[in-house]
Amino acid sequence: MRTCTCIYHFLVLNWYIFLNYYIPRHGNEQKEYKIFQDGAQWKYLTLLNLFLQAFFFGVACLDDVLKRIKGRRNIRFITAFRDLLFTTLAFPVSTFVFLVFWTIFLYDRELVYPKILDEIFPIWMNHAMHTFILPFSLLEVILRPHHYPSKKTGITLLAAGTVAYTARVLWIYSETGRWVYPVLGKLSPLGLTVFFSSSYFLSVSIYLFGEKINRWKWGHMMQPWMKRK
Helix, strand or coil: CHHHHHHHHHHHHHHHHHHHHHHHHHHHHCHHHCCCCCCHHHHCHHHHHHHHHHHHHHHHHHHHHHHHHHCHHHHHHHHHHHHHHHHHHHHHHHHHHHHHHHHHHHHHHHHCCCHHHHHCCCHHHHHHHHCCHHHHHHHHHHHCCCCCCCHHHHHHHHHHHHHHHHHHHHHHHHHHCCCCCHHHHCCCHHHHHHHHHHHHHHHHHHHHHHHHHHHHHHCCCHHHHHHHC
16 A cells, blocks of 8 residues: 555656646747736646645655655654645645636636636646546545644644735736636625635635544544654
8 A cells, every 4th residue: 555655646746747837838838818927827726736736746755755765753854744735735725726616617617717718728637727636635635644733723824825825816916907817806895805705714614624534534543653653
């Protein structure tokens, strides 16, 4: 199982490296659409999530390799950082992107992913960005136990990430007069407040859900595992 997990991490890391290289390059080639203007690809949570996933699986691969070389006890910091990154950011953000994107897309795709984007990104790329991210995160939960921080620490870090991205979205609008996502342009100031607040509470719910899945799958061995760490 440990070998399979190492192979899984390596393969998924390379998949995300490929996406992080190919998608911006492909988008920039479509100059007439100006898809990456006003903040380039870093304004989209979808693409930020792809970078986040690549970073996480890179850390996971590093953890796998160092455990084989140095042993578990000598890399506690890397393991702890891997778990913190996955529990507070990688899992919540990938699940959030999946849920919010497909909910809005099914309601009215023009609010989040206008049909014109089909001329730029083929359907497999849309699913790579918005669908496959969830199974990869769920497999990570199933393949390996993760030590969750205290709820206060976890929710605080999640809040910091939420505030940082929300501030960037608002800053881009203040500088350009254009919203990152069309759905935001349909909302009143009160609607925006409700939307951003609801997004945060959804993120917290996802975080707590991930913790529950982790406990359900690995609760019987968490204490022995933590002692071995």
